[in-house]
Amino acid sequence: xxxxxxxxxxxxxxxxxxxxxxxxxxxxxxxxxxxxxxxxxxxxxxxxxxxxxxxxxxxxxxxxxxxxxxxxxxxxxxxxxxxxxxxxxxxxxxxxxxxxxxxxxxxxxxxxxxxxxxxxxxxxxxxxxxxxxxxxxxxxxxxxxxxxxxxxxxxxxxxxxxxxxxxxxxxxxxxxxxxxxxxxxxxxxxxxxxxxxxxxxxxxxxxxxxxxxxxxxxxxxxxxxxxxxxxxxxxxxxxxxxxxxxxxxxxxxxxxxxxxxxxxxxxxxxxxxxxxxxxxxxxxxxxxxxxxxxxxxxxxxxxxxxxxxxxxxxxxxxxxxxxxxxxxxxxxxxxxxxxxxxxxxxxxxxxxxxxxxxxxxxxxxxxxxxxxxxxxxxxxxxxxxxxxxxxxxxxxxxxxxxxxxxxxxxxxxxxxxxxxxxxxxxxxxxxxxxxxxxxxxxxxxxxxxxxxxxxxxxxx
Numbered sequence: 001x002x003x004x005x006x007x008x009x010x011x012x013x014x015x016x017x018x019x020x021x022x023x024x025x026x027x028x029x030x031x032x033x034x035x036x037x038x039x040x041x042x043x044x045x046x047x048x049x050x051x052x053x054x055x056x057x058x059x060x061x062x063x064x065x066x067x068x069x070x071x072x073x074x075x076x077x078x079x080x081x082x083x084x085x086x087x088x089x090x091x092x093x094x095x096x097x098x099x100x101x102x103x104x105x106x107x108x109x110x111x112x113x114x115x116x117x118x119x120x121x122x123x124x125x126x127x128x129x130x131x132x133x134x135x136x137x138x139x140x141x142x143x144x145x146x147x148x149x150x151x152x153x154x155x156x157x158x159x160x161x162x163x164x165x166x167x168x169x170x171x172x173x174x175x176x177x178x179x180x181x182x183x184x185x186x187x188x189x190x191x192x193x194x195x196x197x198x199x200x201x202x203x204x205x206x207x208x209x210x211x212x213x214x215x216x217x218x219x220x221x222x223x224x225x226x227x228x229x230x231x232x233x234x235x236x237x238x239x240x241x242x243x244x245x246x247x248x249x250x251x252x253x254x255x256x257x258x259x260x261x262x263x264x265x266x267x268x269x270x271x272x273x274x275x276x277x278x279x280x281x282x283x284x285x286x287x288x289x290x291x292x293x294x295x296x297x298x299x300x301x302x303x304x305x306x307x308x309x310x311x312x313x314x315x316x317x318x319x320x321x322x323x324x325x326x327x328x329x330x331x332x333x334x335x336x337x338x339x340x341x342x343x344x345x346x347x348x349x350x351x352x353x354x355x356x357x358x359x360x361x362x363x364x365x366x367x368x369x370x371x372x373x374x375x376x377x378x379x380x381x382x383x384x385x386x387x388x389x390x391x392x393x394x395x396x397x398x399x400x401x402x403x404x405x406x407x408x409x410x411x412x413x414x415x416x417x418x419x420x421x422x423x424x425x426x427x428x429x430x431x432x433x434x435x436x437x438x439x440x441x442x443x444x445x446x447x448x449x450x451x452x453x454x455x456x457x458x459x460x
Contacts, residue, residue, distance in 0.1 A: 065447025107410035174399030180270035239268035273306035346375035
């Protein structure tokens with residue numbers, strides 16, 4: 001008599017020959033995996049303060065430690081709200097200044113992005129300290145406080161000089177071309193600009209007439225916005241026409257037809273320049289002068305010329321006015337040393353720059369020529385020495401490093417228009433760079449080294 005194998009609840013059976021060869025494997029019931037799934041509907045109560053969100057030595061603390069030690073009277077001068085008066089209290093300039101410095105270090109270059117981060121990012125929230133900041137206020141601060149930022153750079157350099165960080169032994173100057181916020185199609189010749197201006201003026205007149213016929217209509221606000229937009233376009237076109245004589249003179253100097261000169265109706269100050277990749281795009285030429293030993297930036301300028309020719313003398317003059325002294329040596333690349341420029345700075349500093357090659361390879365370019373001035377002749381002879389060649393090696397290690405750091409921090413394309421606003425962006429980059437140099441070389445200037453926090457390893 002045979003018996004059937006016992007059955008298991010899941011339908012599995014014992015093998016027919018439990019001890020025999022070729023026995024089938026026992027199939028056991030499969031257990032369900034036990035895991036923890038997210039429950040996002042549950043309520044949580046967390047007790048925390050803003051101070052605990054940012055660790056010691058954080059960049060935000062370094063920036064705030066620097067800002068609270070500065071004389072910001074220039075930024076306070078424009079605040080109309082006063083104690084005992086009417087109106088809403090203004091946001092402290094310390095907050096706006098610190099936000100822009102920290103955002104620059106983090107590669108954030110637009111006001112809307114900073115405003116969003118003040119709601120979501122712990123470091124930005126810590127800087128604000130509970131104060132609500134909107135993007136128009138941030139944008140206005142950067143656009144309107146250019147002169148104050150220049151004074152703050154002067155104070156910053158002065159404090160670093162007093163701390164013994166900047167010694168004015170050797171300076172390096174270099175320019176970097178940054179893409180402007182203007183399209184290539186916005187550049188037009190004078191005839192086309194005049195036609196655009198006439199069309200804009202007619203549109204302004206039409207909108208004025210419409211608003212006069214129905215001043216209290218439902219579309220009054222829309223008409224006012226349209227009129228404002230057209231008026232702004234009219235102003236940009238007028239600015240572009242004002243730049244035409246200057247651009248025509250440059251074309252004539254280059255041996256080209258003056259009537260081919262073009263200006264942008266988006267950003268009249270932007271200029272078509274040859275970029276590092278060989279292409280031609282609207283850009284600005286940002287000039288930085290840096291101390292070779294400390295890599296502290298003490299000179300900032302923005303020009304609309306596509307070359308570095310003629311930029312040596314103005315920068316030396318700016319550094320002299322800003323700091324009250326001029327570095328002993330001045331290092332520049334081959335695009336700077338025009339004979340007139342060398343003569344102009346001969347009494348202020350000693351220029352180190354490569355001597356251009358001669359067409360005839362047999363010619364010794366380091367031998368003074370008959371038409372050379374004493375300063376130019378000395379420059380030629382100086383660059384032949386081994387000491388000058390060794391000193392000149394510091395140029396790339398200084399100027400190119402500062403430019404690379406600026407690129408890494410987002411200075412690849414400008415998000416503002418106009419020479420004044422671009423100068424404000426360049427000043428913010430210089431100030432942010434100097435803050436981090438101070439954190440490394442003079443921690444007491446940013447509130448570090450006093451037992452409150454430690455300098456991070458990446459502060460430089």
